[in-house]
Amino acid sequence: MNIVVIDYGAGNTKSVQFACNRLGFDPVLSKDSQVIQDADKVIFPGVGQASNAMDMLIESGLDAVIPSLKQPVLGICLGMQLLCNSTEEGNAKGLGVFDVSVKRFSNNVKVPQMGWNSIFNLESDLFEGIKNEAYMYLVHSYYAEVCEHTIAQTNYDLNYSSALKKDNFYGVQFHPEKSSTEGAQILRNFLKL
Amino acid sequence: MLTKRIIPCLDIKNGRTVKGVNFVNLIDAGDPVVLAKQYAEKGADELVFLDISATLEGRKTTLEMVLKVAEQVNIPFTVGGGISSVEDVDLLLKSGADKVSINSSAINRPELIDELSNKFGSQCVVVAIDAKQINGQWIVHLAGGSIPTELDLFDWAKEVEMRGAGEILFTSMDHDGTKDGFANEALARLSTALNIPIIASGGAGTIQHFVDTFQKGKSDAALAASVFHFGEIEIKELKENLKKNNIKVRL
Numbered sequence: 001m002n003i004v005v006i007d008y009g010a011g012n013t014k015s016v017q018f019a020c021n022r023l024g025f026d027p028v029l030s031k032d033s034q035v036i037q038d039a040d041k042v043i044f045p046g047v048g049q050a051s052n053a054m055d056m057l058i059e060s061g062l063d064a065v066i067p068s069l070k071q072p073v074l075g076i077c078l079g080m081q082l083l084c085n086s087t088e089e090g091n092a093k094g095l096g097v098f099d100v101s102v103k104r105f106s107n108n109v110k111v112p113q114m115g116w117n118s119i120f121n122l123e124s125d126l127f128e129g130i131k132n133e134a135y136m137y138l139v140h141s142y143y144a145e146v147c148e149h150t151i152a153q154t155n156y157d158l159n160y161s162s163a164l165k166k167d168n169f170y171g172v173q174f175h176p177e178k179s180s181t182e183g184a185q186i187l188r189n190f191l192k193l
Numbered sequence: 194m195l196t197k198r199i200i201p202c203l204d205i206k207n208g209r210t211v212k213g214v215n216f217v218n219l220i221d222a223g224d225p226v227v228l229a230k231q232y233a234e235k236g237a238d239e240l241v242f243l244d245i246s247a248t249l250e251g252r253k254t255t256l257e258m259v260l261k262v263a264e265q266v267n268i269p270f271t272v273g274g275g276i277s278s279v280e281d282v283d284l285l286l287k288s289g290a291d292k293v294s295i296n297s298s299a300i301n302r303p304e305l306i307d308e309l310s311n312k313f314g315s316q317c318v319v320v321a322i323d324a325k326q327i328n329g330q331w332i333v334h335l336a337g338g339s340i341p342t343e344l345d346l347f348d349w350a351k352e353v354e355m356r357g358a359g360e361i362l363f364t365s366m367d368h369d370g371t372k373d374g375f376a377n378e379a380l381a382r383l384s385t386a387l388n389i390p391i392i393a394s395g396g397a398g399t400i401q402h403f404v405d406t407f408q409k410g411k412s413d414a415a416l417a418a419s420v421f422h423f424g425e426i427e428i429k430e431l432k433e434n435l436k437k438n439n440i441k442v443r444l
Binding site: 137 | 233239263265267268286288311313314316317359360413
């Protein structure tokens with residue numbers, strides 16, 4: 001299977017790659033539109049600041065390529081947030097796949113949320129074999145609201161979308177590559193789609 | 194609900210694990226990659242690697258070690274020690290580290306915190322602060338706790354937050370190595386004054402010390418080394434006890 005991890009300069013791509021390796025897959029890193037379009041599965045990671053990351057996508061022309069992909073795509077963390085309409089972080093416009101906006105946590109809680117929190121109301125084959133309230137590792141200051149695309153929720157400050165799905169696009173706010181055996185199972189489920 | 198984190202810390206010198214008792218008398222406690230894997234399996238929530246290598250060669254070995262850890266370990270980890278530039282951080286993150294921890298270099302040049310959080314995001318910038326009480330005031334110390342600065346712990350912590358740190362790792366020099374409990378008063382004050390997570394470090398000796406640092410010290414995470422390395426406290430048993438005390442943990 002041909003797995004491509006999008007490499008646009010804003011992501012902990014190594015960890016995602018290694019997590020796939022541990023599952024017996026050998027993904028390639030690429031920012032080449034053709035390579036990405038020809039992949040069986042595309043993983044869209046992201047760590048860092050949203051408007052900077054969006055600028056890098058625009059610079060490489062990937063802002064047009066990603067939303068038009070037809071194969072299963074998994075956005076992780078900032079990758080998921082960039083697939084949304086817009087984000088309050090640097091007032092960036094997103095890729096508009098998920099019809100939801102991304103907001104900052106209020107100061108009622110510590111920001112960033114950093115650590116292991118549970119996911120519930122799981123509604124997708126992405127979560128096959130995953131128990132309700134399983135713990136995932138999350139590090140983020142911004143969240144996607146609960147919406148029609150929500151397939152998992154987490155509570156911090158409020159209930160928000162810790163996973164989204166629309167057609168062939170999946171997004172997870174948590175880091176499956178860093179979430180122990182349960183995270184690995186979710187990654188495996190995605191790669192089996 | 195977000196859980197409290199248990200973080201074993203591995204001091205690394207030339208690719209091997211060591212632990213200082215009061216920052217001197219190093220004792221070897223094994224291969225970092227093997228230890229890291231074991232800790233991940235035993236339920237550690239995160240790991241911290243502190244590189245105390247003094248030489249360039251030693252630091253290169255650490256970079257190789259980071260890559261090996263990233264390959265084999267499926268929980269997040271932070272690398273600290275001797276990091277003083279954006280380039281240092283770039284190399285570590287590219288080798289698979291999730292976060293970096295800076296200490297003396299942030300005191301020497303506070304703008305480094307801004308540069309790192311702007312470039313890589315606050316989520317991967319941990320600022321470590323070593324402090325001890327001098328005449329009733331918590332004073333920040335440099336170079337593994339040997340050189341006092343002019344900085345007050347609480348002022349410096351606030352500045353660090355304003356500059357974009359995502360987390361603070363606070364080590365009490367008065368408590369480190371004593372196994373007499375964490376500096377819960379100072380920790381609670383930090384946790385209340387700041388809006389970023391605080392990791393408690395220095396003083397872990399018993400399970401009750403962890404209960405206390407979460408309840409009295411309001412810490413978001415607790416870090417320890419020797420009690421874990423020498424099997425004095427098992428992480429699973431620790432977490433079960435925390436749960437009994439109504440502290441949210443990942444079990």
